[in-house]
Amino acid sequence: MEYWNPKVERLSAEELKQLQERKLRRLVENAYEYSSFYKKRFAAAGVSPHDIRSLEDIQQLPFTHKTDLRDTYPTGMFSVPQSQIVRFHVSSGTTGVPTVVGYSANDIDVWTTCLARSLTACGLGRGDVVQVAYAYGLFTGGLGLHYGVEEIGAAVLPVGAGTTTRQISLMKDLGTTAIACTPSYLLHIGEVAESMSIDIASQTQLRAGILGAEPWSLESRKRIEQNLGIKAYDIYGTSEMSGPLFTECSAQNGIHAWADHFLIEIVDDYGGPVEEGEKGELVVTTLSKEALPLIRYKMGDITSLVWEECECGRTHPRIMRIQGRVDDMIVVRGVNVFPSQIESVLMQIPEVGDHFQIVVDRAGPMDVMAVKIEVTESTLSDRIGALMQLEERVAKQLRDVLMVNAKVELVERGTLPRSSGKSQKVIDLRQI
Amino acid sequence: MRMVTNKMLKQITLFAENKPGRLASATKILSENGINIRAFTIADSGEFGIIRFVVDDADASLRHLRRADFTVSETKVIGLEMPDTPGALWEISRALSDNDINVDYAYAYASATPNKAILILQASDLKKAVGLLTELGFHLIESSP
Incomplete structure (x- = not known):
């Protein structure tokens, strides 16, 4: 079993929770001091940083939502001066005002490290050719995966949102071993390849798909794996969290959420905690982000969280399959x-x-x-x-x-x- | 022992949503490629239909329709040359019925041979129907040039 950082990836749950508690306290103090947004929010909820001593105390803090990012457009929730920002990404405003996310140099490093651990867990590394078919540019998918692939020493093939026939010929000619894109797009690639009389399973080197950015079922996974002769791994992460971050490992039984950088809660319809393994809405607190820290950000995704050690030996909690979105219902x-x-x-x-x-x-x-x-x-x-x-x-x-x-x-x-x-x-x- | 012939005709089945212009666009493609439609029939469910064609060049038709993104498939049917006289269809259907073969659908066109018609037949047991009709001395066609 290959790990990117075996020590961190196999810390005991107890050690991880202690680390999360320390980082949470510091995050809340910093947010209170440097972000007028959070200061106002905490005051309105009647909490101060001193109230947050243990992990459970997080329940006293108010939730944040996508609307907060829109309401403070463009950079009202940033917690560092402009001079520390090294990159912006902007999510498309399909449902209204776009949301802007900013990154410090350290934010990019943490993002890249998370992806390096994740891609390693998918069995990728030096010698692999990873075709990034997510869009580059303002969308986080392309550049995020790009940095992650370079970090693990694999070769990145940055096709981005290119034409499908080109994706297929490059895949064949350059010996792509893994592709990162949406599951529906990979199915489409399969269809187009068939019309080009190319059998991906036998005529290419492709063996893994890193698939996300839209919900997909286990049955779709089965279809993709059978039709293309690959392993299809789920990837999770949104622009607010940085971008794509977490994937499944070879066990394909839940997405490893790197707990030293992100604190995940699952809450019920009323915002209260659910029992471990129960279904609810995913809530994220970013423990390491500097430019745009998120505290109890409601993701809108419905899933469950499991802390039980994975058969791959990783101890970080697993986000089980995303079952839908609160707003998709x-x-x-x-x-x-x-x-x-x-x-x-x-x-x-x-x-x-x-x-x-x-x-x-x-x-x-x-x-x-x-x-x-x-x-x-x-x-x-x-x-x-x-x-x-x-x-x-x-x-x-x-x-x-x-x-x-x-x-x-x-x-x-x-x-x-x-x-x-x-x-x-x-x-x-x-x-x- | 008697030789059982496997004389069957290729039919093209095309799926079309029930909206104006679908038959026009499909037949335009056939026309542009110089393909002659010998006979066709439409079956519809209300929201969609399937159009079945017998053409002079089935393989070329499939190729051109596929290229134009139509959903098409090839099926084997019986093409039976029958006398264009009273009682001919009765004779055929009675033979099929006596042998417990169900007719799923049928359509016909006038043959180039005078006083002959071509009957296109799909049956519940196609092989059995072919065997039976051959035995009865009917002429089954394999292509429709």
């Missing part, structure tokens, strides 16, 4: 539905293609949900009854899992959106 006829549940059902049905879209609308006073799936050549039958039966069978399996009716619609191949960023999987046409 759609309420259809009073029933909570997550796109990830739908994906999970669809990917278990071999006749269903790799892409889908959910359309929610209202017919009179009633919500109606349609799930669009593409017809593939292997599914296409000359008997229309067979296709209609497929629709019914998928609808039944969806109903069994979701407890709400979904109308299944077959659509032509290539007509549903494929994305290299976050997939547009849900269209809500309801006007309320």
Whole structure:
């Protein structure tokens, strides 16, 4: 088993928690002293740094949200003077004002170190060729992975958001062994390679995918691994945290969250702590970030956290599979539905293609949900009854899992959106 | 022992959402590539349909339609030359029914040979149907030039 930093990665849970406690106290003191934003927030909540002595005391601190970053646009939550900033990233403002994140030199180092540990845990190192197919530029995916790959001494192939045929020819010609991109984009690469008569499993060196930036199910993972003959590792991290940071290890059983730099909490709907292993919303406190420290930042991702030592020997807690987003949840006829549940059902049905879209609308006073799936050549039958039966069978399996009716619609191949960023999987046409 | 022939015809099945212009764009591609449609039929579910074609060059049609991103597949069907006279279809359907073979769908076109029609048949047991019809002395075509 290879570790990037065996000593740190295998500290006991007790040692990690002591370290977190020390760093939390210092973080809160610094935030109070250097950030007018946090000073005001703490005052409004009636807490002062002296109240924060143990890890449990963190519950006295108020949560922060994405709206705080927007409200203080561009740099109102920064805690260092401009002269210490060495980089900016900006998230796209698809839902409003963009959010700006800043990094000190040390912030970049910590980010890179976290990724070096993570990529090593994915079995990568010197001799590997890692194709970064995340966008470079304001998005954190491209540059983040780039630095991480260089740090472990592997070769980085910075294709970025290039054309897919180019991704494939370079992958083949330069012997790419791992690719970093979104899972839906890797599926798309697979489709395009097939149309170019290239079999990724047998005609390239590709053996690993570092996949994230959008939710994906275990069934999608299975499909990717089988179709492309690779191991597909989940990666987690958002621009607010720095960028992509944590991945699974070879055990592929949870994402190792480096606890010396990040304190992860899971909270219930009311903000209270859940039992270890229980599902809730992921809340992040950055223990090492200087430029833009986050204290109890609500990520909106629904998952659970496990502190049990992993079979790989790493002791840092694991973020289990992301099951959806608080804001992805759609309420259809009073029933909570997550796109990830739908994906999970669809990917278990071999006749269903790799892409889908959910359309929610209202017919009179009633919500109606349609799930669009593409017809593939292997599914296409000359008997229309067979296709209609497929629709019914998928609808039944969806109903069994979701407890709400979904109308299944077959659509032509290539007509549903494929994305290299976050997939547009849900269209809500309801006007309320 | 009797030789069982495996004479079957290639049919193209194309998936199309039920919206204006889909038949037009598919047939435009065939037209631009000089492919002659001998017969076709549409089955629809309300929201989508499948269009089945018998053409003079099935392989080329598949290639061109695929390139234009249509979802297409190839199926084997029976192409049966039958006399264009009263009772001909009855004779065929009775033979199939007596042998417990179900007709899934069928369509027809007039043959280039005078007083002959070509019947396109899909059956629940295609091999059995081919064997039976050959035995009964029908002429099965393998291509439709």
